Amino acid sequence: MITKMRESVREILGQGAELIDHALDRLLPSAEQAPISIHRAMRHSVFAGGKRLRPVLCMETARMIVGSGQVPQGVEELGAAIEMLHTYSLIHDDLPALDNDDLRRGKPTCHVVFGEAIAILAGDALQTQAYEVLARLQCPAPQTVEIVRSIAQATGSVEGMIAGQVMDLEAEEHEPTAELVEAIHRAKTGALIRVSLVSGGIYSGGSAADIERLREFGRKAGLAFQIIDDVLDVTQNSTQLGKTAGKDVASEKATWPAVYGVEQSVKDAERLVDEAFAQLTVYGERADRLKAVARYLVERTH
Amino acid sequence: MITKMRESVREILGQGAELIDHALDRLLPSAEQAPISIHRAMRHSVFAGGKRLRPVLCMETARMIVGSGQVPQGVEELGAAIEMLHTYSLIHDDLPALDNDDLRRGKPTCHVVFGEAIAILAGDALQTQAYEVLARLQCPAPQTVEIVRSIAQATGSVEGMIAGQVMDLEAEEHEPTAELVEAIHRAKTGALIRVSLVSGGIYSGGSAADIERLREFGRKAGLAFQIIDDVLDVTQNSTQLGKTAGKDVASEKATWPAVYGVEQSVKDAERLVDEAFAQLTVYGERADRLKAVARYLVERTH
Numbered sequence: 001m002i003t004k005m006r007e008s009v010r011e012i013l014g015q016g017a018e019l020i021d022h023a024l025d026r027l028l029p030s031a032e033q034a035p036i037s038i039h040r041a042m043r044h045s046v047f048a049g050g051k052r053l054r055p056v057l058c059m060e061t062a063r064m065i066v067g068s069g070q071v072p073q074g075v076e077e078l079g080a081a082i083e084m085l086h087t088y089s090l091i092h093d094d095l096p097a098l099d100n101d102d103l104r105r106g107k108p109t110c111h112v113v114f115g116e117a118i119a120i121l122a123g124d125a126l127q128t129q130a131y132e133v134l135a136r137l138q139c140p141a142p143q144t145v146e147i148v149r150s151i152a153q154a155t156g157s158v159e160g161m162i163a164g165q166v167m168d169l170e171a172e173e174h175e176p177t178a179e180l181v182e183a184i185h186r187a188k189t190g191a192l193i194r195v196s197l198v199s200g201g202i203y204s205g206g207s208a209a210d211i212e213r214l215r216e217f218g219r220k221a222g223l224a225f226q227i228i229d230d231v232l233d234v235t236q237n238s239t240q241l242g243k244t245a246g247k248d249v250a251s252e253k254a255t256w257p258a259v260y261g262v263e264q265s266v267k268d269a270e271r272l273v274d275e276a277f278a279q280l281t282v283y284g285e286r287a288d289r290l291k292a293v294a295r296y297l298v299e300r301t302h
Numbered sequence: 303m304i305t306k307m308r309e310s311v312r313e314i315l316g317q318g319a320e321l322i323d324h325a326l327d328r329l330l331p332s333a334e335q336a337p338i339s340i341h342r343a344m345r346h347s348v349f350a351g352g353k354r355l356r357p358v359l360c361m362e363t364a365r366m367i368v369g370s371g372q373v374p375q376g377v378e379e380l381g382a383a384i385e386m387l388h389t390y391s392l393i394h395d396d397l398p399a400l401d402n403d404d405l406r407r408g409k410p411t412c413h414v415v416f417g418e419a420i421a422i423l424a425g426d427a428l429q430t431q432a433y434e435v436l437a438r439l440q441c442p443a444p445q446t447v448e449i450v451r452s453i454a455q456a457t458g459s460v461e462g463m464i465a466g467q468v469m470d471l472e473a474e475e476h477e478p479t480a481e482l483v484e485a486i487h488r489a490k491t492g493a494l495i496r497v498s499l500v501s502g503g504i505y506s507g508g509s510a511a512d513i514e515r516l517r518e519f520g521r522k523a524g525l526a527f528q529i530i531d532d533v534l535d536v537t538q539n540s541t542q543l544g545k546t547a548g549k550d551v552a553s554e555k556a557t558w559p560a561v562y563g564v565e566q567s568v569k570d571a572e573r574l575v576d577e578a579f580a581q582l583t584v585y586g587e588r589a590d591r592l593k594a595v596a597r598y599l600v601e602r603t604h
Contacts, residue, residue, distance in 0.1 A: 029459060029460050033460060034465075035459070035465055035468040035469050035472060037468060037472065038459050038464065038465075038468045039459065042459070088426075092422055092423070092426060095419075095422065097417075097418035097419045097422060098419050098422065098423075115399070116399035117399045117400050117471055118468070118471075120394055120397065120399060120400065120422065121394070121400075121459070121464055121467055121468055122459075123426070124390075124394060124425070124426070124429065124464055125458060125459035125464045127426065127429055127430070128429070128454050128457050128458045128459070128462070128464065129454070129458060129459070131433050131450060131453075131454040132451060132454035132455055132458060134450070135447050135448075135450040135451035135454060136451060140443075141442075141443035141444040141446070141447045142443040144443070144447050145437050145443045145446050145447060146437075148433060148436070148437040148450060149434060149437035149438060151433075152430050152431070152433040152434035152437060153434055155430050156427060156430045156431060156434060157331060157337070157340050157341065157344070157423070157424075157427035157430070157431070158331050158335060160430070162340065162423055162426055162427045162430065163336075163337055163340075165423055166337040166339060166340045166420070166423055167337050169419055169420075170337060170339065
């Protein structure tokens, strides 16, 4: 039974990733588009083997809300925009002035291949391109505006992704506390995962109650996801991880296992996923695919 | 008469800048908002003495299109978003990996004061915040979506600001040609000036014909503006300029005077402004304020 579930999750993820990869290829400037160096750099990082987890969460949420079993037309473009924002944050995070990482998903990082100047601009351009894609979404303008606002907030400096990156930088100078680690996680990774769900709900015409449930689901599932990321950094080597392992410990990052230990961290992640699932009860079987993906995220080994 | 015009331009610019400064202060996270380092960095660069030329162009365009003599309600928020985008590009342009500039508008640049990591993230966050502000504009959703799309395009990697920055980087390795210089200028500075006008037109409900005229006006005025910037870099010292003078020559940047000489450059800028003004004939006296600002831009000494 577990084997069968696993199989089906891999199918959901595989089909989703394929749809997103096609959308990304269509929505990014081609590698021959002048000025070519930046477009090659953007594509290098976007097509470096990401699993498209956020876009898949977005699409599966939209499918659940619509309820017909189909995803709403064009939702993969929203997913692609979210993946561009995720990739921009990785490129900038990897820069020498920030995490100084040479390896990401088993491949040399953007600045290693294209130099720092182009890497900075490629990150900038992926953020810009994401908003251009959002402004061309195939949904009514009021929903597009709400999606732009939600995404900007979720990636911003007050409670979003950038806030998390800054807190993370500042935390290196302090002993990590439970509160700090949770605040960093909620902002740095949690906010983008949360908005992947919420924006999928807005795109598919979800009610205010739907959006609120998705926000709460995302709050818990996003935290679980980041806890597992922290655990993997401790328990796996660089080859398994596709990036430099043990970096969090080496740089004294504020992580969940650093505060609670590995065993408790895994338990916390599992408990959070169960709590998250309670939000989806109202959707019955329609939530099965989304739940399977969320479950996979906390059971993955890399 | 010329003195009187000058006086009145300074009033237009002064009043406009005050309105924009208030809007920026209201729309940016406060300096006490956690995480404070990034919000201080954002404010450091935003409030480093910019003249708010792009927002003033935007607001005066909106006033001209509306035709009542008043600016439309809330247009200063659009102007503020444009200024955030302009500032983000300056912060990243000044980084050691790019232009490596320590001085901007007579003040130490963002990375000099706050370090490279925070400067990169502050630039990122200003871009993000700009889109959040755009998504809250006080105009109908379809216009907001059109503004977001226009601005993303104007600041993007294909024909916008980032494309110009990349071409500029790449040009340092080549002898500058007239075509290359014009292409860089159109993208690097021209596109944001053009969209300042165009988005002001969209915000105020301008017709397709209005938008087309504004685009053409902006195309010519924007190029003139950048030519004068290049000239000032050659003819002024660092104190007059408020930034490191002669940097373009030292780094063999592709500039208008490098191709045509200073005298011809000034003539070209003046001719372009005259051609730009021809687009505004249809608006009669309603265009006077906008024309005064544009004229000022090519007659300024710093």
